[in-house]
Structures are given as C-alpha cells and as structure tokens.
Amino acid sequence: MHPTLHTDFLGLVPYEPTYAAMREFTESRTSDTPDQLWICSHPPVFTQGLAGQAGHVLLNPEGPDHIPVVQSNRGGQVTYHGPGQVVGYPLLDLRRRGYFVKEYVHRIEEAVIRTLAPLGVTGHRLAGAPGIYVRLDDPGAHAALNDPPDPRDPFKGLGKIAALGIKVTRHCTYHGVSLNVAMDLSPYGRINPCGYAGLRTVDLATLGVQADPDEVARLLAAKLETWLAR
Structure with missing residues (x-):
C-alpha cells in the first residue's frame, strides 16, 4: 500500500511563516501522520542553509532594493526565492516510503527533469552539485554532460534552473526544491548561488x-507525486 500524499497549492506566501509551519508540522508529526506536499512561491528573499557563508551575499543594499536574508536549517548555501519561481516542499516520512536520503534527492531531481521534458528542455545532473542544470547553447540537447566535469570550470556552458535544499529529522523531510519559470533573475547577481x-x-x-x-x-506537483512514491 502506497503512503498517502496530500498536495496543497499555497500560492504566493511569505517565506518565514512557511518555514516555521514546515518545521512545526515535522516536529509534531507521528508515525500515522499523512505525508504532504506544499507547492508555492515566495516574495523576494535570500535564504541561507546550514553551510551558508555571509560572504556569499555579495551585494544587498539598504532601502527599496533590499532583500531579506533568512537563516534556515536546510542543507546547502545561499539561494534566492521570488515570484515566478515554483517551490515544492515534500513533507515525507522516508522510513515509511522505504528509501534513504540519497535516493530521495535523486527522486526529486528526476521529478524536475520529467517536468522540464514536455517543455522541450533537457535537465542534467552535475556530479557533486545538487540541483538541475541546462545547456545554455542548446537547452533541448540530450547528450550527456562531461563526467567528471572540467575542474577548472565545472559549470562551463551550463545554467542552473532548479536548486535543492533539504532537511531530514527523525527520517522526515522538509524544505525541498525550487524551479525557475519566469522571474526577475537579477537578484542572483547579488549572491554566489x-x-x-x-x-x-x-x-x-x-x-x-x-x-x-x-x-x-501543477506539472511539478504531479511529477513529484509520481517520483516520490514508494
């Protein structure tokens, strides 16, 4: 029997209350709590992961152009969220689903790849750098990336279209994945993504x-529902 997964489309919601709600849900859940998937977007915000370094925020002026920087307990470093980006937060009991963290990450990345495919874009994994990347010169190309990548410039010719940052506590997940659809990309120039x-x-x-x-x-939600099944 497959574990239940309930999907909620939250719309545009502020980051900090959403983060607090994910954390509260995860810390209070029991072995019988149904898994959830939250799909949303956020107003402009930079979020730092546990490995985040202040020096990776290069420029963030005060005044109307200032973007809040929020410290979080997810893995990874600094990233940006903003309108026109789709964010997926799977709140899963991995033990009940029968797989471990490494496979969980692989399944999320696969869901993103399968979301991009019908849009004519081929997503790629890059060794040692979680997330999904595309070839800038030919986004629909199916040829595999060089593996291992060029150590002098592992991102040469590539752009990152989806970022991944997760937290697992007591076998239960929160935080998740963001996929860039149609957004103001200029804030990424203020950070080392x-x-x-x-x-x-x-x-x-x-x-x-x-x-x-x-x-x-809705497409990403459907793919996550499929690829995160047992």
Whole structure:
C-alpha cells in the first residue's frame, strides 16, 4: 500500500511563516501522520542553509532594493526565492516510503527533469552539485554532460534552473526544491548561488520557453507525486 500524499497549492506566501509551519508540522508529526506536499512561491528573499557563508551575499543594499536574508536549517548555501519561481516542499516520512536520503534527492531531481521534458528542455545532473542544470547553447540537447566535469570550470556552458535544499529529522523531510519559470533573475547577481562564484542561474523564460508558473506548478506537483512514491 502506497503512503498517502496530500498536495496543497499555497500560492504566493511569505517565506518565514512557511518555514516555521514546515518545521512545526515535522516536529509534531507521528508515525500515522499523512505525508504532504506544499507547492508555492515566495516574495523576494535570500535564504541561507546550514553551510551558508555571509560572504556569499555579495551585494544587498539598504532601502527599496533590499532583500531579506533568512537563516534556515536546510542543507546547502545561499539561494534566492521570488515570484515566478515554483517551490515544492515534500513533507515525507522516508522510513515509511522505504528509501534513504540519497535516493530521495535523486527522486526529486528526476521529478524536475520529467517536468522540464514536455517543455522541450533537457535537465542534467552535475556530479557533486545538487540541483538541475541546462545547456545554455542548446537547452533541448540530450547528450550527456562531461563526467567528471572540467575542474577548472565545472559549470562551463551550463545554467542552473532548479536548486535543492533539504532537511531530514527523525527520517522526515522538509524544505525541498525550487524551479525557475519566469522571474526577475537579477537578484542572483547579488549572491554566489548555492555557494558557487560565477554560476549562472536561468529560468524557462530565459531559455525561450513561455510557460505559466501556475501550470508548471501543477506539472511539478504531479511529477513529484509520481517520483516520490514508494
């Protein structure tokens, strides 16, 4: 019997209360609590993971252009959330689903790859750098990336379209994945995305794919539901 997964589409919601709600849900859940998947987007915010370093926020002026920086307990380093990006937060009991963290990450990445495919974009994994990447010169190309990547420039010719940051406590997950659809990408220029200097971040619109973020949200939710099943 497959564990139940209830999906909620939350719309545009502030980051900090959503983070607090995920944490509270996870810390209070029992072995009988149904798993949930929250799909949403956030107003502009930089979030730091446990490995985050203040120096990776390069520029964040005070005044109307200031973007809040929120410390969180997810893995990884600094990233950006903003309107036009789809965020998925799977709140799962991995023990009940029957797989471990490494496979969980692989399944999330696979769900993103399968979300991009019908939009004509081929997503790629990159060894040692969680998330999903695309070829900037030919986003639909199916040829595998060089593995291992060039140590001098592992992101050469690539753009990051989806970022991953998770937390697992007592076998239960929160935080998750963000997929860039049609957003203002300029705030990424203020940070070293995911801790990587010079890493270019892209969205579907940059790649020439005109997609409704709400439709992409429903597509991503469906793929996550499928690929996170037992």
